[in-house]
Amino acid sequence: MLLDLMSLAWAALAGHRLRTALSVVGVAVGIAAVVALTALGEGARQYVIQEFTAIGSNLLSVLPGKTETTGAMPGMGGVPHDLTLQDLLALRRNIHAAQYIVPVSMGTETVSHGERRRQIAVIGSTTEFLQARELKMAQGQFLPASDVERGTPVVVLGHVTARELFPGQQPLGQVVRVGEWRMRVIGVLAEIGTQLGIKMDEVVIVPVGTGMKMFNRSSLFRILVKVRSPKDLDGTCAQVITILTERHDEEDVTCITQKAVISTFSSILQTLTLVLVAIGAISLTVAGIGVMNVMLVTVAERTEEIGLLRALGATRGNILGVFLVEALMLAGLGGMVGLLVGLGGVHLLTWWYPAVPAAAPAWAIGAALALALIVGGMFGVMPARRAAKLDPIMALQRR
Amino acid sequence: MIELQHIAKSFEVGGQPIFALRDTSESIQAGEYVAIVGPSGSGKSTLLNIIGCLLRPSEGAYLFNGEDVSQLEDRALSHVRQHQIGFIFQSFHLVPRLTALENVALPMVFAGIASSERQLRAKDVLESVGLSDRAHHRPNQLSVGQRQRVVIARAIIMQPAVLLADEPTGNLDTHSGQHIMELLESLNAKGLTLLVVTHDPNVARRANRVIVLADGQIVKHVKGEEMSAGSMPFV
Numbered sequence: 001m002l003l004d005l006m007s008l009a010w011a012a013l014a015g016h017r018l019r020t021a022l023s024v025v026g027v028a029v030g031i032a033a034v035v036a037l038t039a040l041g042e043g044a045r046q047y048v049i050q051e052f053t054a055i056g057s058n059l060l061s062v063l064p065g066k067t068e069t070t071g072a073m074p075g076m077g078g079v080p081h082d083l084t085l086q087d088l089l090a091l092r093r094n095i096h097a098a099q100y101i102v103p104v105s106m107g108t109e110t111v112s113h114g115e116r117r118r119q120i121a122v123i124g125s126t127t128e129f130l131q132a133r134e135l136k137m138a139q140g141q142f143l144p145a146s147d148v149e150r151g152t153p154v155v156v157l158g159h160v161t162a163r164e165l166f167p168g169q170q171p172l173g174q175v176v177r178v179g180e181w182r183m184r185v186i187g188v189l190a191e192i193g194t195q196l197g198i199k200m201d202e203v204v205i206v207p208v209g210t211g212m213k214m215f216n217r218s219s220l221f222r223i224l225v226k227v228r229s230p231k232d233l234d235g236t237c238a239q240v241i242t243i244l245t246e247r248h249d250e251e252d253v254t255c256i257t258q259k260a261v262i263s264t265f266s267s268i269l270q271t272l273t274l275v276l277v278a279i280g281a282i283s284l285t286v287a288g289i290g291v292m293n294v295m296l297v298t299v300a301e302r303t304e305e306i307g308l309l310r311a312l313g314a315t316r317g318n319i320l321g322v323f324l325v326e327a328l329m330l331a332g333l334g335g336m337v338g339l340l341v342g343l344g345g346v347h348l349l350t351w352w353y354p355a356v357p358a359a360a361p362a363w364a365i366g367a368a369l370a371l372a373l374i375v376g377g378m379f380g381v382m383p384a385r386r387a388a389k390l391d392p393i394m395a396l397q398r399r
Numbered sequence: 400m401i402e403l404q405h406i407a408k409s410f411e412v413g414g415q416p417i418f419a420l421r422d423t424s425e426s427i428q429a430g431e432y433v434a435i436v437g438p439s440g441s442g443k444s445t446l447l448n449i450i451g452c453l454l455r456p457s458e459g460a461y462l463f464n465g466e467d468v469s470q471l472e473d474r475a476l477s478h479v480r481q482h483q484i485g486f487i488f489q490s491f492h493l494v495p496r497l498t499a500l501e502n503v504a505l506p507m508v509f510a511g512i513a514s515s516e517r518q519l520r521a522k523d524v525l526e527s528v529g530l531s532d533r534a535h536h537r538p539n540q541l542s543v544g545q546r547q548r549v550v551i552a553r554a555i556i557m558q559p560a561v562l563l564a565d566e567p568t569g570n571l572d573t574h575s576g577q578h579i580m581e582l583l584e585s586l587n588a589k590g591l592t593l594l595v596v597t598h599d600p601n602v603a604r605r606a607n608r609v610i611v612l613a614d615g616q617i618v619k620h621v622k623g624e625e626m627s628a629g630s631m632p633f634v
């Protein structure tokens with residue numbers, strides 16, 4: 001029976017090609033929008049997860065300050081202590097699950113060599129930063145292992161920084177000026193791209209002691225702890241908090257695991273994806289109203305036919321089926337066209353702009369078709385019910 | 400076969416009931432050929448629609464093969480229409496986008512008959528009405544006489560017990576009308592009960608008997624042969 005209803009519906013749709021095509025286009029636009037926006041949102045989520053996992057999933061960050069809401073008035077206490085190099089050393093002494101415990105200071109400074117200069121992010125750290133952030137050297141060596149407080153005047157250049165300050169020259173052994181500091185280039189990082197939003201190819205890395213003096217800071221930007229196994233993450237975080245709470249006489253640091261960061265970003269981007277899909281769904285709703293309009297016109301035009309079918313023995317249910325199947329086919333066709341257009345659009349977008357992270361997840365394909373059918377069903381049921389309720393005699397006489 | 404017992408049918412107009420048919424009793428035997436005549440508004444079509452289970456009577460009982468169908472629910476009434484009654488309309492009511500073959504096969508779609516069997520049966524019936532060479536033509540590609548023959552083919556495809564024809568020759572020229580009536584009479588000769596609503600005395604006089612309606616009531620029964628050509632008993 002379903003095949004027969006589909007065959008009848010197809011004949012009816014084929015009888016009004018332009019009207020059918022316009023309705024199909026309406027649904028297709030809505031579905032294509034949903035598919036494309038889902039692909040963009042999901043692509044962004046995958047990109048962020050990939051970025052975080054690229055620097056290792058065994059990493060946790062310790063930040064000064066506590067990320068919680070307290071009842072205290074601003075300025076009435078709760079000012080966090082600095083995260084100092086002494087804190088770093090205390091953690092190194094006491095946390096044995098850690099593979100690396102690395103200080104990070106951050107600032108921006110003008111870096112110049114001769115006439116060439118540019119404003120650059122300056123990272124202060126120690127020799128373990130290379131392993132903790134899974135970086136590689138293109139030439140020379142990374143920061144030397146030495147006393148963390150000692151500020152030796154050496155610098156490691158990012159890939160792009162080296163190329164721009166020393167075009168066609170060997171940077172190793174050369175002297176650059178970082179702010180007021182004259183520093184000797186001891187190494188160049190291999191090309192790595194962007195990590196956590198920082199263009200690692202466009203930084204300079206200096207010993208942490210040097211960095212803190214350069215920016216006249218007593219507090220570290222953060223401490224990175226790399227544990228040996230992901231199962232050590234939570235325990236190590238708790239240990240870090242305990243040690244630093246003891247040192248600061250209050251809990252005023254935040255420990256974030258990579259897992260938590262990924263989960264937070266993932267949930268934010270999932271929400272963003274849903275918002276984008278909801279925006280796409282607005283056009284789908286408009287398309288659904290279009291389908292309903294077409295079906296109402298169809299029912300009005302085919303009133304006599306409905307009366308005839310009833311006279312020939314069709315039940316109200318049969319009539320409902322005839323028009324519901326027609327609406328579903330209309331929306332289903334739109335869904336398939338929209339899916340192809342949406343996927344094609346995403347493909348073209350990523351081909352033209354490879355930097356745009358867009359990937360339609362597999363579930364979106366099924367969901368798009370299901371969504372089209374739901375729209376067809378929702379907006380088709382009212383006209384179909386109207387058809388089914390028609391009195392056969394009135395319909396035959398078109399009254 | 401058809402037993403109408405004190406049937407009345409009223410319609411509400413402006414809150415007032417208007418009777419299209421009142422206290423009508425009639426009995427029609429299987430295989431009869433009955434013409435229903437009467438002036439416009441006499442209740443002929445209402446009577447035909449009640450017999451065809453398209454309208455429910457407001458009062459009285461309608462027994463079809465002994466079963467009171469006036470009380471049946473919609474689905475059961477659809478089943479009676481599907482299997483027991485064939486309709487022939489003055490204005491054909493063919494689906495314009497379907498071919499003659501598809502129009503003829505249409506009643507079988509809702510009876511759940513397989514597509515292959517539908518094709519075979521529709522071809523056979525079209526052949527029996529002399530339209531096998533027009534099977535794939537759409538209604539607008541057929542003459543009015545051919546259209547009416549497609550309608551007859553559609554009406555008999557489910558092998559009904561009763562054929563109800565509302566002015567079957569009303570839209571046809573004399574020659575085509577003659578052919579259609581001969582076709583219907585040949586079906587009646589094979590045992591099909593035939594009820595024809597008509598304004599045409601030449602059609603009415605071919606029936607075994609004629610029911611004359613006036614003001615929603617049966618006012619006279621006459622034998623077809625007793626009718627004079629060219630005049631109606633109510634005129």
